[in-house]
Amino acid sequence: MASMFLLVGFGQSWSISLSILNMCIISAIMSMGINIQWGYAGIFNVGIMGFTALGGLAAVLVSYSPVGEAWRVGGIGMIVSLFLLITTIVAVFFLNRVFRHSSYKYWIIGLTIIIGLILINLFFRPAVQAIEDVNPAVTGFLGGLGLPIIFSWIVGGLFAAGVAFVIGKITLGLRSDYLAIATLGISEIIIAVLKHEDWLSRGVKNVIGLKRPVPYEIDLQKTDWFISLISYLNSSKLGKISDSLESEKLLNQLVIEGSSIFVKLSYMILFTIVLLFILYLANKAQISPWGRMMRAIRDNETSANAMGKDVVKRHLQVFVIGSAVVGIAGAMLITQNGLFTPSSFLPLRYTFLIWVMVIVGGSGNNVGAILGGFVIWFVWIEAAPASQYLIEILTIALNDENEFKLHLIDSVPYFRYLIMGSVLLLIMRYRPKGILPEKVRHS
Amino acid sequence: MVDLINAFVVLLNYIFIPALSYGSQLALGALGVSFIYAILRFANFSHGDLMSFGAMMTILFTWLFQSYGISLGFLPTAILALPLAIIATILFSILTDRFVFRHYRIKKSTPVVLAMVSIGVMFVIQAIVRIIIGPDDRQFFDGQKFIMKAKQFKEITGLNEGLAIKSTQVITILATIVLVSLLFWFLQRTRTGKSMRAFSDNEDLALLSGINPDKVVFITWLIVGALATVAGTLYGLDKSFKPFTYLGLVLPIFASAIVGGIGSPIGAVVGGYVIAFSEIMVTYAYKKFFIYLLPQSLEPTGLVQLLSTDYKFAVSFSILVIVLLIRPSGIFKGRTL
Numbered sequence: 001m002a003s004m005f006l007l008v009g010f011g012q013s014w015s016i017s018l019s020i021l022n023m024c025i026i027s028a029i030m031s032m033g034i035n036i037q038w039g040y041a042g043i044f045n046v047g048i049m050g051f052t053a054l055g056g057l058a059a060v061l062v063s064y065s066p067v068g069e070a071w072r073v074g075g076i077g078m079i080v081s082l083f084l085l086i087t088t089i090v091a092v093f094f095l096n097r098v099f100r101h102s103s104y105k106y107w108i109i110g111l112t113i114i115i116g117l118i119l120i121n122l123f124f125r126p127a128v129q130a131i132e133d134v135n136p137a138v139t140g141f142l143g144g145l146g147l148p149i150i151f152s153w154i155v156g157g158l159f160a161a162g163v164a165f166v167i168g169k170i171t172l173g174l175r176s177d178y179l180a181i182a183t184l185g186i187s188e189i190i191i192a193v194l195k196h197e198d199w200l201s202r203g204v205k206n207v208i209g210l211k212r213p214v215p216y217e218i219d220l221q222k223t224d225w226f227i228s229l230i231s232y233l234n235s236s237k238l239g240k241i242s243d244s245l246e247s248e249k250l251l252n253q254l255v256i257e258g259s260s261i262f263v264k265l266s267y268m269i270l271f272t273i274v275l276l277f278i279l280y281l282a283n284k285a286q287i288s289p290w291g292r293m294m295r296a297i298r299d300n301e302t303s304a305n306a307m308g309k310d311v312v313k314r315h316l317q318v319f320v321i322g323s324a325v326v327g328i329a330g331a332m333l334i335t336q337n338g339l340f341t342p343s344s345f346l347p348l349r350y351t352f353l354i355w356v357m358v359i360v361g362g363s364g365n366n367v368g369a370i371l372g373g374f375v376i377w378f379v380w381i382e383a384a385p386a387s388q389y390l391i392e393i394l395t396i397a398l399n400d401e402n403e404f405k406l407h408l409i410d411s412v413p414y415f416r417y418l419i420m421g422s423v424l425l426l427i428m429r430y431r432p433k434g435i436l437p438e439k440v441r442h443s
Numbered sequence: 444m445v446d447l448i449n450a451f452v453v454l455l456n457y458i459f460i461p462a463l464s465y466g467s468q469l470a471l472g473a474l475g476v477s478f479i480y481a482i483l484r485f486a487n488f489s490h491g492d493l494m495s496f497g498a499m500m501t502i503l504f505t506w507l508f509q510s511y512g513i514s515l516g517f518l519p520t521a522i523l524a525l526p527l528a529i530i531a532t533i534l535f536s537i538l539t540d541r542f543v544f545r546h547y548r549i550k551k552s553t554p555v556v557l558a559m560v561s562i563g564v565m566f567v568i569q570a571i572v573r574i575i576i577g578p579d580d581r582q583f584f585d586g587q588k589f590i591m592k593a594k595q596f597k598e599i600t601g602l603n604e605g606l607a608i609k610s611t612q613v614i615t616i617l618a619t620i621v622l623v624s625l626l627f628w629f630l631q632r633t634r635t636g637k638s639m640r641a642f643s644d645n646e647d648l649a650l651l652s653g654i655n656p657d658k659v660v661f662i663t664w665l666i667v668g669a670l671a672t673v674a675g676t677l678y679g680l681d682k683s684f685k686p687f688t689y690l691g692l693v694l695p696i697f698a699s700a701i702v703g704g705i706g707s708p709i710g711a712v713v714g715g716y717v718i719a720f721s722e723i724m725v726t727y728a729y730k731k732f733f734i735y736l737l738p739q740s741l742e743p744t745g746l747v748q749l750l751s752t753d754y755k756f757a758v759s760f761s762i763l764v765i766v767l768l769i770r771p772s773g774i775f776k777g778r779t780l
Contacts, residue, residue: 042553042555044555044558044559046488046562106769170764170767170768171767174767174771176553176554176555177485177486177554177555177558178701178767178771180486180488180555180558181486181694181697181698181701181763182760182763182764182767184693184694184697185694185698185756185759185760185763186760188691188694188756188760189754189756189757189760192753192754192756192757193754195753196751196753196754347690348566348569348690352562352565352566355559355562356566359559408574410577411573411574411577414569414570414573414574414578415570415574416570417566417567417569417570417573418566418567418570418571418574420566421563421564421565421566421567421569421570422563422567424562424563424566425543425560425563425564425567428556428559428560428563429543429546432556
């Protein structure tokens with residue numbers, strides 16, 4: 001795998017190689033999160049995209065500086081509607097308890113929800129209008145807390161865990177495919193909310209210019225220690241040039257290249273720390289009594305239940321933990337991108353690709369999940385140029401105007417889907433345990 | 444009195460007719476999902492894309508016919524192309540079964556593994572559709588667009604509000620009625636249909652009674668392929684054909700199947716209409732309706748819209764959640780045909 005990155009580094013550029021590597025690390029964390037759900041407990045989550053986007057939302061809400069004007073005009077309305085929302089939810093739970101045996105239960109609860117929604121709307125709509133009217137070209141939303149963005153990694157995990165708890169509470173314990181469909185639905189809804197609730201996340205107008213946990217390239221290029229570091233690293237190259245003006249020019253160029261590599265390296269170090277930390281915890285959990293219990297539940301639910309294990313509760317636990325890991329990865333992804341674009345969240349890219357990673361890597365094996373993340377992301381990125389190259393070789397006999405050839409070249413991006421789908425099917429058929437199968441220790 | 448009729452026509456025009464045709468499309472899709480679920484016992488996530496494959500086949504055959512100058516006059520040429528497309532889609536789905544799903548059926552894998560495999564199939568079908576026809580929007584409707592135009596209706600009745608009936612809507616509803624009745628006749632009256640019901644009810648017992656499982660599976664794919672092609676084509680005719688929209692249909696289709704009771708054909712049809720009507724009723728802006736009904740002093744200022752149309756998904760999802768909470772087996776107790 002490492003040689004692949006070296007190959008890209010020498011062949012294309014180090015900057016590209018490093019950004020692929022960073023995305024690989026993020027994908028690896030996501031696939032570890034899904035591996036916790038699927039590999040440990042056999043839970044089928046098709047809403048990875050939604051949990052990723054929640055992590056991204058956390059990055060915006062934590063790091064963006066608050067928009068004072070928006071808070072002034074709409075803050076009170078928002079707080080009142082939030083309060084009313086919580087009151088409604090509490091009331092529904094309370095009524096559900098009180099009228100447990102009444103035949104009017106559903107009518108009473110339904111009525112409460114409708115009254116609650118009407119009341120919320122009274123405060124919510126004007127507040128939204130006011131907030132979105134505040135300088136819509138630049139802000140038009142409430143902004144965030146203005147904290148360092150690194151906190152959002154934790155908050156993103158918490159957001160995802162919260163949503164996972166609600167979904168899990170409703171669907172776990174029912175048939176296993178219901179959870180899959182429910183997660184599919186909730187992820188679409190999360191994306192719809194992020195796209196259309198402008199007061200929260202600016203919707204399709206995107207949030208750009210998020211803060212960074214690492215220095216900016218522009219600042220680096222002006223720092224003395226960085227320039228001297230670059231000139232030290234390249235002293236042999238610079239020494240060959242006698243003309244001082246020429247060497248100044250070369251140094252300048254090297255500094256610009258170096259700064260972008262430096263930034264990506266710093267991201268890589270941060271991401272690797274998170275990756276290793278989660279890997280350590282996940283492995284620890286897997287070999288602990290808890291992990292063995294999860295495996296028992298996965299392999300034979302009925303007998304685990306008979307042994308007194310609360311299957312539904314354990315499933316809920318593992319579903320929440322796995323989703324939190326995905327949320328963390330989502331926050332990291334947005335941190336690295338520096339911008340939040342809700343319309344870029346596509347199920348194929350963020351849900352199904354992660355599944356391919358888990359299955360290929362080896363479900364139940366954390367190192368396998370990481371390997372899958374690396375390999376599949378790499379293939380995903382490099383599949384387009386590779387298939388273009390292949391098509392050009394195969395159609396070399398046809399002339400350039402040939403319609404069939406042009407059509408094939410147009411559809412190059414979709415060969416990636418074909419490759420991914422075939423990889424998934426082939427692995428599931430011929431190597432269902434993945435590249436690195438799960439290691440079961442009998443003790 | 445005239446106001447009342449006007450208000451009624453508004454509801455008919457903007458809610459009832461669109462919901463009826465959308466519901467029929469969902470019902471056909473949900474029937475396919477339900478069949479797979481009842482016989483092969485897994486949630487087939489690739490069904491939406493099988494629909495898009497079927498619609499693509501129809502489009503290709505339509506283009507072929509159009510290039511020969513064959514058309515059906517005021518009816519869309521797609522109807523002529525439909526039988527060929529159905530055959531192509533059935534062939535395709537039987538091939539996927541032979542090369543992909545059969546292996547797991549013989550191995551008796553858990554439903555979750557099969558669902559995962561169906562995601563792989565979904566990837567592949569999406570790629571095939573996009574490679575063959577491209578990701579763009581395709582209009583393949585020809586023939587007469589409206590059976591009744593809003594203007595004609597106004598002239599005939601002298602009302603303020605028009606009632607437009609698109610021919611695609613009528614075709615959709617008629618096709619659904621025909622297909623669904625054929626299907627029920629098949630399941631209730633024919634020997635093969637009865638053996639399918641038996642298979643779905645109790646596999647072991649059915650095998651003991653000498654029912655050939657391969658034949659049952661084959662017939663299932665025949666029905667599913669046909670249903671998917673018709674549903675996909677009707678959806679494409681009514682809206683327009685865009686490959687990526689079919690992935691979005693998966694959620695309402697599954698919601699319909701589950702709400703009606705997954706595995707139950709009546710449930711799938713009812714569920715389709717429940718989902719379609721609630722989706723359109725919740726996201727429709729009732730302003731015009733109330734203007735006719737209420738006196739001028741009470742006229743609403745806003746749009747009187749419960750939820751913006753962007754949250755269509757939220758409606759089918761909420762219904763799904765409510766059903767799962769209150770009655771997890773669906774309206775009609777699901778599980779068998």
